[in-house]
Amino acid sequence: MRVLLLLLALLAGCDRPAATGPRRPVAGRDVVMPFAKTFRVVERDGYRVVDLTASVVGWGGDAVGEEQFQRIVLVPRTGTAPPLTGDLAGATLIRTPVMRIASNTAFHEAITRVLGVNDRLVAVGGVKSWDDALRARVRSGAVRQIGYGWHSPPDLDALIAAKPDVLLMSMEDMKSVAAMPRIAALGVPVVPIFLDNEPDYMGRVDYVRLVGMLVAREREANAFADMVARKVAVLKAAAAAQPTRSVIAAWFGGGDQWNPTIRNADAKLLRDANGRNLFEGPDDPRKDSFSRISTEQLIAQGADADCWILRDTHSIPYRDIATLRRFRAYREGCVFAGDGMHKPAADAFDYYETAVIRPDLVLGDLVRMLHPALRTEPFRYIRPDTKVPR
Structure with a gap:
């Protein structure tokens, strides 16, 4: 019966197109992201709303398909979730802090590492990790391999077996976009990572702040991003001279x-x-x-x-x-x-x-x-x- 229900959910998910933008901005108190252009965060009473918007760009080429949009609602595990109606209709609800993380791209692992939560990774792209300890866990099978997001969507069997609370998902082509509703229908909330679309390299650093919100490491994320900004400023001044x-x-x-x-x-x-x-x-x-x-x-x-x-x-x-x-x-x-x-x-x-x-x-x-x-x-x-x- 459980397999049948999952199959029905999967088929239902296939009928839903991936969310596209642009969408009307939600009201709330802005959480400052100094450089990011691909996402916006607003604070409401007891929860946060994250809007992510970007195009899927072909390698060495142009945008493919429609601009993608995802609205995510972050609610503390101990808090009351708002109804997903009105301007939250169709949004993805994620309880924080996230304790089990799946990732399909190498730089996600760098983000979790600087935040001190690599032990929460339960699935990654494969065995090409720079981090020796993480790579050993992947090779041993303690961390599942779902495939890197360079050319294909995640392996669904491995993803579901890992039982993640969330999937950090980079998308290199429209096949990955089409997989998002299927993944969500199987009970895995997807956070699209549009880091490569940031026009300013410092916008990429703001994604550390975003993941910091997911894992309840905002203080560490802000300290890291501020450190990078200071070092960049020093280098720019030296070069300008x-x-x-x-x-x-x-x-x-x-x-x-x-x-x-x-x-x-x-x-x-x-x-x-x-x-x-x-x-x-x-x-x-x-x-x-x-x-x-x-x-x-x-x-x-x-x-x-x-x-x-x-x-x-x-x-x-x-x-x-x-x-x-x-x-x-x-x-x-x-x-x-x-x-x-x-x-x-x-x-x-x-x-x-x-x-x-x-x-x-x-x-x-x-x-x-x-x-x-x-x-x-x-x-x-x-x-x-x-x-x-x-």
């Missing part, structure tokens, strides 16, 4: 394809390091941070850059020395790679975990890359490229 230098961040995608950083949070990091990004264009939350161009375009716009981030963890090796020599950055030895903090045995990159919510660490690398006078600390994530052919 140096001469502006030109830069490109373009990695090789194979064939005749390059992927330069153009817009949004990644471009802002280059700008705040007092770099003049030769490929910079207008910010657009409905586009990914990079676009695809040809080698000819790369040379035409980027040949005179002072520095070049040539590789990242996705890059295919580029061996054409004759083409490389056409770039000033290559000739003068300012070629860098974004592949630091790697544990090869685990295929784990901290760049996709801690670095996402520690933009001060990434900004520090960029500042040191562009301004040799400020190289007083070692590089961490973005470092001189020792694999570039000579």
Whole structure:
């Protein structure tokens, strides 16, 4: 009978489209989020309402489908839940603090780690965790594997078996969006994480504050976010006192394809390091941070850059020395790679975990890359490229 009821709930959920926006804002006292643009939190008597709104953006491309919207009501376990009617109709009710957490993306694990609640993770994407202790728990089966959210929705069998109170869910395509009502129908509240849609890299840090509300670690979350903001301010001031230098961040995608950083949070990091990004264009939350161009375009716009981030963890090796020599950055030895903090045995990159919510660490690398006078600390994530052919 229980299986039949679950099946009926699942089929009912399939008939409900994913929530889309925009929706009318709810009334209440705003809980300050200094930088976030993809979510808003309001306080009411005894509970909070969180509205999350963003587009699902294809990798290296444009937004797909309608803008997504989710309204969540956070109610303390000891409190009385408001009726989900009126402006709360269709909202997702979550009791706080959340004690059992499922996650489908690596940087969620960094958030729970800085909040001191990694022991509450009952399901994660897989075994690529940077955190050795968590990875061991996953390998032992103590933490379930539901699949990373890069290309597919979570594995429902593993998710339900983990019995989470909530699923922190990043979505890379519309298949994941379509899975949300099915997951909710099976009794797992979904909190969509639109961190990648934040136009300012500090907006990503505000997601630590949001998860802090879920797990009752707001004090720790606010202290963390304030610490990152202070460090960013110091780095920006130091960089601004140096001469502006030109830069490109373009990695090789194979064939005749390059992927330069153009817009949004990644471009802002280059700008705040007092770099003049030769490929910079207008910010657009409905586009990914990079676009695809040809080698000819790369040379035409980027040949005179002072520095070049040539590789990242996705890059295919580029061996054409004759083409490389056409770039000033290559000739003068300012070629860098974004592949630091790697544990090869685990295929784990901290760049996709801690670095996402520690933009001060990434900004520090960029500042040191562009301004040799400020190289007083070692590089961490973005470092001189020792694999570039000579």
